[in-house]
Amino acid sequence: MRIVLIIVFIAIVGSAGYGFYIRPEDFSTGELCVGLSIVGLFFVWMPLFIYHRWRKRNFKDYMLTKENLDKMREKGKEEKI
Template sequence: MKIFMKILGIAILIAIGVGFYFRLNDDVLTGDRIIGIAVLTSAFILMPVFLYVRWKGKRLKDYTLSEENLKKMRDKGID
């Protein structure tokens, strides 16, 4: 999954670069479409995959300020 994310991220960066290349060569509509598709892909495909990979196997309880976690922080001297 991490390899998929790297390949997709590089492909998105290349697509954005190609889109700007088209914009510079007087094909603004095609350049805008390529850039738009790359941005949408990064927002709706890359971001959810990234969040899934980063949060897999973690518990939200470890990162919330519950009474138990506050007590642990007080015991360790963290204020």
């Protein structure tokens, strides 16, 4: 998954760079490349990155349940002493 993320990111950056390079000569094609790069970054790369970073996490550890609130209160009492 990490390799896929790196390859997709390099492709997006390359496409944006190409769009900025070609923009003075052919404005519409350059703008299209830059726009598609931004769309790819936010709708392809970012969801893949978020999935990659959170796939092995337990969401209950990050929710404010009664048990987690009690743990935080106990931890706060221990630090004060």
